[in-house]
Amino acid sequence: MTEFFDALETRSADEREAAQMAALAGQLAHAQRHSAALAEILKDVDPTSVSSRAALARLPVTRKHELLERQKASRAAGGDAFGGFSAMVRGPAMTRIFASPGPIYEPEGSGADYWRTGRALYAAGFRKGELVHNAFSYHMTPGAYILEAGAHAVGCTVFPAGTGQTEQQLDAIRDLHPDAYTGTPSFLRILLEKAAEAGVDISCIQKASVGGEACPPSLTAWFKERGVDVYQTYATADLGLVAYETPAREGLLLEEQVIVEIVRPGTGDPLPAGEVGELVVTTLNAGYPLIRFGTGDLSAMLPGTCPTGRTAPRIKGWMGRADQTTKVKGMFVHPSQVAEVARRFPQVGKARLVVSGEMANDQMCLQVEASEAAEGLSEQIEAAVREVTKLRSQVQLVSPGSLPNDGKVIEDARSYQ
Numbered sequence: 001m002t003e004f005f006d007a008l009e010t011r012s013a014d015e016r017e018a019a020q021m022a023a024l025a026g027q028l029a030h031a032q033r034h035s036a037a038l039a040e041i042l043k044d045v046d047p048t049s050v051s052s053r054a055a056l057a058r059l060p061v062t063r064k065h066e067l068l069e070r071q072k073a074s075r076a077a078g079g080d081a082f083g084g085f086s087a088m089v090r091g092p093a094m095t096r097i098f099a100s101p102g103p104i105y106e107p108e109g110s111g112a113d114y115w116r117t118g119r120a121l122y123a124a125g126f127r128k129g130e131l132v133h134n135a136f137s138y139h140m141t142p143g144a145y146i147l148e149a150g151a152h153a154v155g156c157t158v159f160p161a162g163t164g165q166t167e168q169q170l171d172a173i174r175d176l177h178p179d180a181y182t183g184t185p186s187f188l189r190i191l192l193e194k195a196a197e198a199g200v201d202i203s204c205i206q207k208a209s210v211g212g213e214a215c216p217p218s219l220t221a222w223f224k225e226r227g228v229d230v231y232q233t234y235a236t237a238d239l240g241l242v243a244y245e246t247p248a249r250e251g252l253l254l255e256e257q258v259i260v261e262i263v264r265p266g267t268g269d270p271l272p273a274g275e276v277g278e279l280v281v282t283t284l285n286a287g288y289p290l291i292r293f294g295t296g297d298l299s300a301m302l303p304g305t306c307p308t309g310r311t312a313p314r315i316k317g318w319m320g321r322a323d324q325t326t327k328v329k330g331m332f333v334h335p336s337q338v339a340e341v342a343r344r345f346p347q348v349g350k351a352r353l354v355v356s357g358e359m360a361n362d363q364m365c366l367q368v369e370a371s372e373a374a375e376g377l378s379e380q381i382e383a384a385v386r387e388v389t390k391l392r393s394q395v396q397l398v399s400p401g402s403l404p405n406d407g408k409v410i411e412d413a414r415s416y417q
Contacts, residue, residue: 005122008256009310016312020259021051023284031289036084037070038291053270056292057261061268061280063294064238065323068102081105088287098142098237106142106237109287115142116257117150117209117235120244123253123308124209124231126180128155133173133205135183135191136212138162142237143212147182150241156180163187166194173202181208185215185223185230192226209233209244214318220249234318238290239281243315248307251314257284260315261292262301265322265409266335268292273301276407278322279315296323298407324410328355328362333389335409338366341384347371348381350403353393356413364393369400 004010011019028047031038041060050056070083080086081097086107088094096108108114126132132151136143138160148158159176161169161183169191181188188208195202208223211233223230231245234252242260243252254260259282262271271277279295298319305311325334333353342351349369357363366385370377378395385393 003308004310005119009119009312011311013305013311013313016256020284021053024056024259024282025050027282027284027286027289028291030286031087031291034087035289036080038085038289040084042291053259053261056259056282057263057268057270059268059292061263061292061294062290063323064104064296067238067293068104071102071104082107085288085290087289093287096142096145098145099140100142100237104237107288108142108145109285113149113153114287115146115149115235115240116255117146117233117241117244118153119150119255120231120233120235120241121147121150121154121156121180121182121209123244123246123310124180124233125207125229125247126151126154126156126209130156130179131176132156132158132180132182133161133169133176133178134158135161135163135169135181135187146235146237146240147209147211147233151182166190167198170195170198170200170202173205174200177204179204179206181205181210181228183208183210184212185210185219186213188223188228188230189219192223192228203227207231211235232317236295238288238293239283239295240285242279242281242295243317245317246306246308246310250306251302252317253306253310253314254312256312258282259284260313262299262315263294264339265298265324265407266337266339269339271300273303274405276300276316276319276405278407294322296321298322300405300407319407322407324408324412326355326410326412328364328389328391331389331391333364333391333410337388338409340388341366341381342368344384345370345377345381347374347377349400352403352408352411354411354413358414362414364391365396366393367396367398367403369403370397371400373397 025047074083094107098106138144208230234243235241241255261280262277265278279297299315302314338353342348351368354365381395
């Protein structure tokens with residue numbers, strides 16, 4: 001049995017970086033030619049000049065809410081439902097169209113394993129000839145198809161179970177004896193609990209690839225106690241597979257066809273390894289070429305390489321949401337505004353806005369790590385906060401490295417009781 005899905009998983013870090021950077025310039029040129037939205041976003045960019053991560057970091061970040069806004073504006077004008085982001089046209093090159101909450105519409109391109117999840121399933125122990133019980137939703141959203149395509153890439157047969165109808169699903173598991181499960185961890189737990197209550201033997205399922213929600217170590221251990229090895233997959237409807245868990249269970253390994261950055265929330269500024277920030281992803285998918293797409297999810301890069309021998313970089317996994325926009329005294333305050341205040345003062349590193357008090361009595365305190373507390377600095381920062389947010393805030397100067405490394409730029413500490 002082959003230990004790895006393909007040779008890409010074990011290439012050297014330098015080889016991977018060189019290949020991805022070489023492909024990046026071509027992807028940018030392709031996006032400018034075939035995606036109306038990216039032609040506008042990247043209108044002043046020379047693709048040949050973007051051959052390093054430093055050059056990539058100078059490109060604008062497109063966040064999910066901006067994609068939704070572009071799609072809505074385009075549809076209102078009777079234009080493209082994808083807001084100009086798709087590089088495909090309807091027909092053989094575009095096999096399906098999906099809708100995620102918003103709604104945001106996503107195209108699926110042709111070709112085997114379009115979403116690239118075969119690699120994640122293989123790492124989870126899925127093998128050719130096995131039957132997969134796929135309990136992701138087959139209704140409008142792409143989740144079920146994302147995992148089904150990966151199962152087919154591995155050589156598995158798929159039972160399209162979908163969601164709900166627990167009793168019928170247990171009957172199918174009892175009759176068909178699937179080897180593996182794909183779906184949310186919460187529904188897998190429901191199946192196991194209901195099977196135990198009803199006396200239905202579903203011990204044939206010994207491995208699972210789960211996604212769509214958090215699966216903490218305690219829940220993974222709960223599944224293990226019941227004979228199921230569960231591995232996490234991080235994929236989105238826009239990007240396909242981004243990262244996946246391996247038997248080493250040390251973070252999530254990045255997929256081979258994505259370039260991932262961790263940036264300070266509200267900005268496009270890359271953070272050093274270990275710092276918690278927003279996941280920004282660039283895909284090398286020609287059909288839907290998203291460039292510096294802000295996922296809104298928090299994570300951090302892990303040092304070293306995976307003990308399984310796979311050499312791709314790793315992230316800690318999902319660590320919360322980066323969009324910490326909150327309303328203070330009737331006005332929205334955004335992480336980008338906190339970043340704008342910090343950017344005005346060279347001696348300021350990390351900044352964290354703490355909103356406290358009871359409802360209708362909001363108070364703001366901007367905590368800033370300052371390398372030097374020059375006279376009048378607090379007052380200058382207070383003035384900048386008023387200018388940027390139109391709200392008053394106290395300023396607390398703290399020593400570098402003292403703020404938590406949790407990716408929070410805005411902390412809502414108000415009492416809602």
